[in-house]
Amino acid sequence: MYDFSYHNPKNVADAVSAMNEAEDGKFVAGGQTMIPTMKHRLASPSDIIDLRGIAELSGITVDGRGISIGAMTTHAEVAASSDVQAMIPALAALAANIGDPAVRNCGTIGGSVANNDPAADYPAAVIALGATVKTSKREISADDFFTGMFETALEEDELITAISFPKADAAAYMKFENPASRYAIVGVFVAKTGNDVRVGITGATPCAHRGMRLEEVLNSNFSADALESVEIPVAKMNADIHASAEYRAHLVKVMTRRAVAACS
Amino acid sequence: MPVIHMRVNGNPVSGEVEARTLLVQFLRDDLRLTGTHVGCDTSQCGACVVHVDGKSVKSCTMLAIMANDCEVMTIEGLANGSELHPMQQAFMDNHGLQCGFCTPGMVMSALDIVERNGNDLDEATIRKELTGNICRCTGYHNIVKAVKAGARAMGD
Numbered sequence: 348m349y350d351f352s353y354h355n356p357k358n359v360a361d362a363v364s365a366m367n368e369a370e371d372g373k374f375v376a377g378g379q380t381m382i383p384t385m386k387h388r389l390a391s392p393s394d395i396i397d398l399r400g401i402a403e404l405s406g407i408t409v410d411g412r413g414i415s416i417g418a419m420t421t422h423a424e425v426a427a428s429s430d431v432q433a434m435i436p437a438l439a440a441l442a443a444n445i446g447d448p449a450v451r452n453c454g455t456i457g458g459s460v461a462n463n464d465p466a467a468d469y470p471a472a473v474i475a476l477g478a479t480v481k482t483s484k485r486e487i488s489a490d491d492f493f494t495g496m497f498e499t500a501l502e503e504d505e506l507i508t509a510i511s512f513p514k515a516d517a518a519a520y521m522k523f524e525n526p527a528s529r530y531a532i533v534g535v536f537v538a539k540t541g542n543d544v545r546v547g548i549t550g551a552t553p554c555a556h557r558g559m560r561l562e563e564v565l566n567s568n569f570s571a572d573a574l575e576s577v578e579i580p581v582a583k584m585n586a587d588i589h590a591s592a593e594y595r596a597h598l599v600k601v602m603t604r605r606a607v608a609a610c611s
Numbered sequence: 612m613p614v615i616h617m618r619v620n621g622n623p624v625s626g627e628v629e630a631r632t633l634l635v636q637f638l639r640d641d642l643r644l645t646g647t648h649v650g651c652d653t654s655q656c657g658a659c660v661v662h663v664d665g666k667s668v669k670s671c672t673m674l675a676i677m678a679n680d681c682e683v684m685t686i687e688g689l690a691n692g693s694e695l696h697p698m699q700q701a702f703m704d705n706h707g708l709q710c711g712f713c714t715p716g717m718v719m720s721a722l723d724i725v726e727r728n729g730n731d732l733d734e735a736t737i738r739k740e741l742t743g744n745i746c747r748c749t750g751y752h753n754i755v756k757a758v759k760a761g762a763r764a765m766g767d
Contacts, residue, residue, distance in 0.1 A: 348631045350629050350630055350631045351630055351631065352630065353613060353674075355679075378672065378673060378674070378677065379654065379672060382633075382672050382673070382674070383653060383654055383672065386652070386653075395674075397676075397677060399677065423666075446743070447657070447742045447743025448667055448720065448723060448740060448742075448743055449657065449667045449668050449669045449720065449723075449743050450654065450669065450743060452666040452667055452668055453668055453669075453673065527655070529742065
């Protein structure tokens with residue numbers, strides 16, 4: 348790892364100005380991806396702006412519509428939150444199964460969503476629940492946030508402050524995980540609110556996305572059996588040593604079936 | 612270079628470090644607390660697990676400067692003189708190690724498991740909770756037994 352200047356701001360405004368003054372700065376949340384990336388010299392920022400000292404970025408609040416989770420809230424805190432467990436249990440269960448206990452004690456929801464790893468779990472939930480990503484500049488809807496592999500709508504000096512999840516009537520996340528890393532080979536989050544069904548898919552393609560074909564079928568018939576006829580386009584799937592494109596396409600359907608079954 | 616301060620195993624320590632210094636490097640190279648091991652250096656194996664402000668973390672994936680002003684506990688902080696901590700004793704009694712390289716991380720993770728799940732642990736819970744700790748010798752059976760026995764002994 349190359350050396351860098353370290354900043355430890357106490358509020359969002361100071362974090363943003365540190366970024367603006369840096370030659371090639373990076374915000375760091377839990378560091379569970381950033382530090383390994385820097386060790387491999389895949390990133391060599393001139394400045395690290397550590398967000399862990401900013402109290403206003405942590406914590407979970409509930410209102411009538413749903414739940415708002417501060418960007419620096421760790422996976423362990425989301426998993427253990429009685430509010431999240433009561434309001435959106437599928438989200439607590441998702442957080443409880445990211446990485447391993449020590450990683451969950453450091454890794455944060457904001458870091459995971461801002462990084463947008465193609466195999467990360469949270470993006471599927473953000474998309475399926477129709478969450479709003481609140482930043483230091485604006486509010487961004489889930490559908491506009493994830494723009495490509497490791498790419499998001501965030502600007503260089505913009506950081507996530509919180510993510511707001513509306514409550515769903517029923518929701519479930521099913522992932523076929525890599526047994527070594529626990530990253531999703533394919534993960535599918537299904538959320539149903541009234542007659543509106545949303546499906547968020549991660550791991551399958553270069554960027555988490557909505558499963559429009561699956562949603563269309565589930566909107567008229569919310570049952571696992573209804574999914575039989577849906578064609579999943581193999582050509583768009585990722586392929587690597589862990590799973591071929593054909594296998595991932597197959598898994599999308601299997602994980603969706605399981606998630607729908609878990610909702611009803 | 613930045614100067615950092617923390618309490619390690621109850622003792623106040625400080626040091627001048629490069630910002631890029633990992634917590635495990637500070638513990639091992641600067642403080643000479645070599646009980647915390649580096650197995651993989653890629654956040655997979657858990658040999659470097661220590662507690663920072665009471666929570667288990669992989670010290671190869673945290674900068675030393677991120678633990679500034681924190682309370683750090685390492686494997687060296689557990690025994691009371693020559694009297695082993697009940698979890699250490701349970702690893703010894705149950706032959707929960709062969710080469711011993713992963714053991715410091717296993718013990719530190721085990722204490723975290725007890726903290727969050729209590730003293731009466733079933734095998735499935737222990738195995739799931741140890742997903743971030745890798746052992747290449749034992750096949751895990753005796754580690755699981757040791758964690759179960761150690762958890763119970765900690766409640767006595």
